[in-house]
Amino acid sequence: MPPRKNPTIRQKRLGGELRKLRESAGLSIDAAAQVLECGKAKISRIETGLNGIRAAELKALLQAYDVKDDTLAQALADMAREGRRRNWWNRYGDVLSGGFADLIELESKADSLHSWETILVPGLLQTPDYMRVLFRRGRLDMPEGELEEHVRGRTLRQGILDDPDRAPELRVVLYEAVLHAKFGGPEVMRGQLSHLADMAQRERVTVQVLPYTTDSHRGVNGPFGIVVLPEPETDVVRTETAVSTLYVEDDAQVAAYKLVFDQLGATALSPGASLNLVRSLARRL
Template identity: 70%
Template sequence: MPPRRYPTVRQKRLGAELRRLREAAGLSGEQAAEILECSKGKISRIETGMSGIRAAELKALLQAYDVDDSELVEALTEMAREGRRRNWWNQYESVLPPGFADLAELEAKALSLHSWETVLVPGLLQTPDYMRVLFRRGRIEPPEDEVEAHVRGRMHRQHVMHGGDATPDLWFVLYEAVLHARFGGLGVMREQLLHLTRMAQHDHVTLQVLPYTTDSHRGVNGPFGIVGMPDTGMDVVRAETALSSLYVQDHAQVAAYKLMFDQLRAVALGPGPSLKLIRDVAEGLRV
């Protein structure tokens, strides 16, 4: 199987788990290569996520590593299958950045999506016009077809909001500044805020606002999202930086982000008062 241009988050996680299990078994990369009768370089590419691994190869390694946890074996096997499977986001690989595939893949498998936002409406809750404003301002005079590709990709991501029984639990905490921004003018922002109120009516969506008047809070270091995965211990945090997204998978760090999110929603307005605030701000934007 040829190396990929870049590994997705789940592919990197699979590789990292295989490396951890190999080291726990006291085996070197050379010894793992002997098990598969391959080069050490292939083991390195598997463990960095740059090459996939076939089911028979995975089974051989896990047996050699004395892995008998059936849930872990199934989780790793499913990750390996995903690495070989084409999904809807693959059609956007040539026009959207690598991080798009990472996020779409995680969301498609998630049991829960929890998000803290400080400036922008979360992508899953954005209207197309709001998206266009953001994408056009992201670069100097981007081609219109590129902008529309970004919009289509994000709209496709939003299908996770309507997945029936497979729909994840969605919980958003927004800093009040998100409501008072003027991206695209009064009309675009008013429709965006009204869209928030409509989305919040869904049983699987919880929306809270952290008001300006809150004395102090734990979200001062920027927005982040927590993706709760069905595989035990496989949750991922997506932290926003100035130029990209950072994916955190270390168990202790993920636990720290979960505690931070719990503290944020504890001091935010409840869902009812939050919706009233959003409606009040939207009413003030009438044109």
């Protein structure tokens, strides 16, 4: 299987698990290479996510590593299979960064998504007009055709909320400043707030607003998102810098972020009061 130029987070996690299993079994890369009758470089590429792995190869390695946990073996097989499957976002490889493609892949498998936002409406709840303003502000030299590709990609990403069988639960806490921003002017913001209010009424969507009047809160270090995945996979936290998307998978750190999010939700307005505030601000525009 050819090496992946930009390994996804799923491939990195699969490779990391295989490395840990090999080390726990006390085997060297040389020994693993002998199992697959391949060079050491291939094992290294598998363990760093640069190479995928075939089902027969994975089975051989798990036997060599004396893995008897059927649930773990099935989870790793699922990861390997997903790494080979072509998903809709592959069509947008020229305009989607590796980090963004990783996020879409994670969201497609999530049981629930939690988002704390201080400046922007989260991507899953944005209108196309709002998206266009953000993409133009982010890259002033973006060609119009590329901009529309970004909009189509994000709109397709939002489709997970419409899937009656797999729609994840979405919990959002917004700092009130998000609602008062003037991205694109009154018309764009009125449409965005109206859409936000409509989405907030969905059964599996919860939107809360943390008001200006809150004198202190736990979200001062900036926005973040939490992807809660089905067992036995590990939940993931997403944070962003000016130039990249970062993912946190350490259990203790993820637990800390979950605690912060729960505290933000406890401090914020109730979903009903938040909906009334969003509607009121939309009417004023």
